[in-house]
Amino acid sequence: MIEDKNQTRTSISELGEFGLIEHLTEHFEINQKSTIKGIGDDAAVLEFKSKQIVVTTDLMVEHVHFDLSYMPLKHLGYKAIMVNLSDVYAMNANATQVTVSIAISNRFPLEALEKLYAGIETAAKAYDVDVIGGDTTSSTTGLIISITAIGEVNKNDVVYRSGAKPNDLLVVTGDLGGAYMGLQILEREKEVFKVNPNNQPDLDPYAYIVERQLKPEARKDIVKLLKDLKVKPTSMIDVSDGLSSEIIHLCKQSNVGAALYENKIPLDPQVISTCEEFNIDSTTIALNGGEDYELLMTISQDDFLKIKGNPNLTVIGYMTEKENGMHLITRGETLIPLIAKGWNPLKDQ
Amino acid sequence: MIEDKNQTRTSISELGEFGLIEHLTEHFEINQKSTIKGIGDDAAVLEFKSKQIVVTTDLMVEHVHFDLSYMPLKHLGYKAIMVNLSDVYAMNANATQVTVSIAISNRFPLEALEKLYAGIETAAKAYDVDVIGGDTTSSTTGLIISITAIGEVNKNDVVYRSGAKPNDLLVVTGDLGGAYMGLQILEREKEVFKVNPNNQPDLDPYAYIVERQLKPEARKDIVKLLKDLKVKPTSMIDVSDGLSSEIIHLCKQSNVGAALYENKIPLDPQVISTCEEFNIDSTTIALNGGEDYELLMTISQDDFLKIKGNPNLTVIGYMTEKENGMHLITRGETLIPLIAKGWNPLKDQ
Numbered sequence: 001m002i003e004d005k006n007q008t009r010t011s012i013s014e015l016g017e018f019g020l021i022e023h024l025t026e027h028f029e030i031n032q033k034s035t036i037k038g039i040g041d042d043a044a045v046l047e048f049k050s051k052q053i054v055v056t057t058d059l060m061v062e063h064v065h066f067d068l069s070y071m072p073l074k075h076l077g078y079k080a081i082m083v084n085l086s087d088v089y090a091m092n093a094n095a096t097q098v099t100v101s102i103a104i105s106n107r108f109p110l111e112a113l114e115k116l117y118a119g120i121e122t123a124a125k126a127y128d129v130d131v132i133g134g135d136t137t138s139s140t141t142g143l144i145i146s147i148t149a150i151g152e153v154n155k156n157d158v159v160y161r162s163g164a165k166p167n168d169l170l171v172v173t174g175d176l177g178g179a180y181m182g183l184q185i186l187e188r189e190k191e192v193f194k195v196n197p198n199n200q201p202d203l204d205p206y207a208y209i210v211e212r213q214l215k216p217e218a219r220k221d222i223v224k225l226l227k228d229l230k231v232k233p234t235s236m237i238d239v240s241d242g243l244s245s246e247i248i249h250l251c252k253q254s255n256v257g258a259a260l261y262e263n264k265i266p267l268d269p270q271v272i273s274t275c276e277e278f279n280i281d282s283t284t285i286a287l288n289g290g291e292d293y294e295l296l297m298t299i300s301q302d303d304f305l306k307i308k309g310n311p312n313l314t315v316i317g318y319m320t321e322k323e324n325g326m327h328l329i330t331r332g333e334t335l336i337p338l339i340a341k342g343w344n345p346l347k348d349q
Numbered sequence: 350m351i352e353d354k355n356q357t358r359t360s361i362s363e364l365g366e367f368g369l370i371e372h373l374t375e376h377f378e379i380n381q382k383s384t385i386k387g388i389g390d391d392a393a394v395l396e397f398k399s400k401q402i403v404v405t406t407d408l409m410v411e412h413v414h415f416d417l418s419y420m421p422l423k424h425l426g427y428k429a430i431m432v433n434l435s436d437v438y439a440m441n442a443n444a445t446q447v448t449v450s451i452a453i454s455n456r457f458p459l460e461a462l463e464k465l466y467a468g469i470e471t472a473a474k475a476y477d478v479d480v481i482g483g484d485t486t487s488s489t490t491g492l493i494i495s496i497t498a499i500g501e502v503n504k505n506d507v508v509y510r511s512g513a514k515p516n517d518l519l520v521v522t523g524d525l526g527g528a529y530m531g532l533q534i535l536e537r538e539k540e541v542f543k544v545n546p547n548n549q550p551d552l553d554p555y556a557y558i559v560e561r562q563l564k565p566e567a568r569k570d571i572v573k574l575l576k577d578l579k580v581k582p583t584s585m586i587d588v589s590d591g592l593s594s595e596i597i598h599l600c601k602q603s604n605v606g607a608a609l610y611e612n613k614i615p616l617d618p619q620v621i622s623t624c625e626e627f628n629i630d631s632t633t634i635a636l637n638g639g640e641d642y643e644l645l646m647t648i649s650q651d652d653f654l655k656i657k658g659n660p661n662l663t664v665i666g667y668m669t670e671k672e673n674g675m676h677l678i679t680r681g682e683t684l685i686p687l688i689a690k691g692w693n694p695l696k697d698q
Contacts (some may be wrong), residue, residue: 036401040602041510041585042439043405043500048397052385056392059450059484061494090391090649098480101408135408144488146408151392192664226689238391253389 009109020136023110028131029122032096034152044132048095051152056087062142069193070186073112075214076145077119083240084149085127085218086293090238091160092223093153097132098124101146115117116145127220149302156244158228158230159297164235164254168298170317171233171307173222176243180289182206190299208270216293222312229306233297244287245340246296248326250319254298257320260338263332264316284327287328288341326335358458369485372459373466377473377480381445383501384479389449390391393481394445400501407434411491417540419535422461424563425494426468430591432565433498435642439587440509441572442502446481447473450495452488454627465494476569493609506581508646513584513603517647519666520582520656522571525592526631529638530623531562533554540653557619565642578655582646591638594689596673599668604668609687611679613665636677637690 008083012020030038037045038105046053054084060066068076081098089094100120104113119320124131129149189201205209219238226233235254237246243265252259267287275282298308298319307313353455359370370388379387386394395402409415409429417425430447437444449469453462473480478498538550552559568587575582575694585602586595600607614635624631647668654661666678675687 036507037509040393043403043442044509045403045440045502047504049399051403052394052396054392054394055448055482055497055499057445057448057482057484057495057497059493060451060485061452061486061488061493063489064452064487087391087455092387097404098403099406099497100404103408103410103413103493133406135406137408137410139410139493141490144408144410144452144493146406148404148406148448148497149392149403153394155396156392158385160386161406194436214373217613236391256693274419277382328424 010111011106012104012108012110012113013106020113020216021134023081024113025131026132028121031128033132034096034146035260037193038130039134044097044099046132046150048152052099052155052158054088054091054093054151054153055148056084056160057146057148058084058087060145062144066161067144067190070190071214073115074119074122077116078123078215080122080147081123081127081129082146082216082218082293084147085220086128086240088149088151089223090236090295091151091153092157092226092233092236093151094223094259095127095129095149095151095196095220096129097150099148100131100144101121101135103137105143105145106140111294113239127218129288130166131263159233159236159255161235161237163251164256164298164319165300166256166321168234168300168319169304170247170258170260170296170298170319171313172243172266172294172296173219174292174294175271175288176211176294177240177271177285178268179214179291180211181271183315184278185210185274186206186213186338206270208268209274213291216291218293219295223297229310231299231303231306233299236295236297239259239292239294239296240289241290242341247338248340250296250298254319255322257324258317258326258338259261259324260317260328262328264314266314266316275335287338301320304324305322356608360455360461361457361459361462362455370483371628373462373619374438374480377470379479380477381479382433383445384481387479387481388483393448393505395499395698397482397501400506401507403440403442403500403502403507404497405433406487406495406497407433407436410660411493411495412518416598417492419539422464423468423471426465427564428494428549429494430469430472430476430478431567431642433496433567434478434569435589436502436515436585437498438568438572439585439673440500440502440580441575441585442500442690443468443572444476444498444569446479446499448482449602450484451484452493454488454490454492457492458600462594476567499553500513501566506624508582508585510584510586510599510602511523511667513599513647514649515668515670517583517649517663518653518669519596519645519647520593520608520662520667521588521615521643521645521665522640523570523671524659525588525635525641525643526616526620526624527558527561527617529559529634530563530620531560533627534559534623534661535562551650555619557617558623562602562612562640565640568644571644574661578659580648580652580655585644585646588645590639591690592635592645595688596687597689599645599647600675606671606673607675607687608669608673609666611677613663615663
């Protein structure tokens with residue numbers, strides 16, 4: 001939240017559209033065998049041979065999906081890639097390529113875009129995906145980022161949302177609610193900063209949850225882990241809108257019900273303590289807070305021994321017949337119907 | 350430019366993100382064999398077997414790329430698809446799928462989005478592409494449309510920008526400058542409308558060029574024609590930014606020069622007469638006006654007899670050694686260096 005007033009500002013219009021894309025992507029490497037031709041023609045050319053491919057796309061709009069007053073541009077670039085790769089991994093696929101389109105108002109100098117693309121490049125390298133195309137144009141107001149991610153998968157390995165069966169185990173990776181609570185901390189510090197711009201926030205006690213918000217990691221490792229464990233989930237989805245909403249998606253598309261145990265939901269101690277500080281219920285946050293980018297899956301009970309004790313995977317419930325409905329079973333053993341309260345980007349504008 | 354004050358307005362927030370996508374795409378058909386799974390999971394699943402695939406993406410921003418005061422939403426949806434398919438055809442590929450993401454402010458009621466999607470559906474049907482995914486979110490100001498198009502092509506049929514050789518013929522499809530002059534007419538009528546809202550514009554004399562602006566058609570037919578004629582261009586690009594800029598792209602990426610004959614540039618009589626009316630040079634418009642979405646290609650002289658006399662293809666020049674540069678040869682036989690004055694969306698904001 002500290003601005004360097006002496007930074008260099010190069011106007012993007014000086015470079016023009018082609019010069020700009022070239023400048024921003026010249027260091028980007030092509031590493032995937034399936035990339036035949038990347039940036040530089042009317043379209044990229046790819047070849048996947050016998051594999052199936054998965055395609056997913058996401059649009060992020062300033063003031064709706066991110067706030068540049070506490071989201072550094074490099075982190076934003078990184079996160080924009082993660083949001084899309086997470087959807088690829090949720091298909092049990094290996095992410096291979098992305099296209100990145102941005103629209104920017106001229107309040108952004110070239111140096112700001114370089115930071116954004118540095119984050120994109122870092123993410124692409126870390127997750128071994130090629131940036132194969134994109135479009136750079138202007139916007140009348142804020143920053144808009146549109147990413148399409150492509151992945152490859154063997155035909156028999158694809159996991160849809162629709163394969164869950166009654167008695168399958170409901171399993172989630174990592175822990176939940178961190179990204180949402182990190183956002184609460186950042187929003188609070190922004191208000192403090194508005195009142196006293198010289199105040200230096202101490203974010204150390206919140207380091208984990210702030211990082212969950214600003215620099216989430218997509219669970220590429222889980223796709224590999226499942227392969228190593230020889231477990232093919234019966235259904236899978238990424239947790240972008242909150243656990244409750246994702247469970248409902250799996251149930252509706254698989255035509256089953258679900259029982260979720262409150263006491264099994266994995267929470268980081270920092271989420272619990274921050275929820276206490278804000279006087280909000282941590283289960284509510286895990287159920288409805290978004291942006292954790294963990295994977296939620298169902299697996300056959302036959303596979304239980306393969307995943308038992310794995311620190312990356314937590315069994316949080318099981319699937320039921322559709323007629324049984326979708327419920328949270330509280331610590332007090334009360335049944336509460338699950339409802340989708342996840343973030344609705346169309347609601348608040 | 351006449352608004353129906355009694356139209357129904359349903360707020361989009363009532364439906365939510367998932368409800369909205371479902372509502373807008375429920376009539377969309379899946380026809381391509383390569384589409385295994387369309388909308389409704391974390392990602393779409395596609396399978397192309399031995400074919401290569403091409404991927405291209407484009408971002409359109411209100412007030413930058415389109416003006417809703419004279420661009421009907423249905424036309425806009427249609428055009429947004431065309432812009433992307435044009436890039437697929439420029440690779441000599443067959444377009445198969447698109448993803449469509451939109452961000453909208455709440456000044457758009459559901460009925461407006463339905464019109465936009467009606468145009469998208471019409472285009473998808475007419476060009477036989479499946480809409481396989483997308484994202485719907487809110488924007489703080491205008492309408493943003495981000496489309497990614499995918500196509501398939503036999504490995505040996507892909508045409509890049511980089512294969513032109515000296516002495517190859519420079520060939521363009523259709524005619525040029527129409528979309529730009531159509532825009533001039535619409536801009537003029539908008540100004541007239543501002544002064545006198547009851548004035549009914551007579552666009553009949555400009556029907557062709559206005560249609561070139563509002564409802565361009567991507568040249569799918571040319572990909573088929575080239576196949577039928579057994580002609581594989583040595584290089585190809587779509588004419589989106591003006592002939593001059595596209596010739597320069599081919600030359601730079603192929604490492605050759607070019608000679609373009611002014612008297613060979615195909616112009617519709619309506620372009621010529623409207624240029625006269627506006628007192629501007631029609632060659633300048635063909636060279637620098639954008640959005641014609643024709644295809645510009647180079648073909649070997651050996652193929653000349655195959656294309657000779659075809660009404661869809663006009664030979665407008667030939668490629669030279671790089672050292673000879675890139676020139677327009679005027680009617681008066683003067684050589685003028687080609688320069689890229691094409692539209693720069695980053696320049697004027």
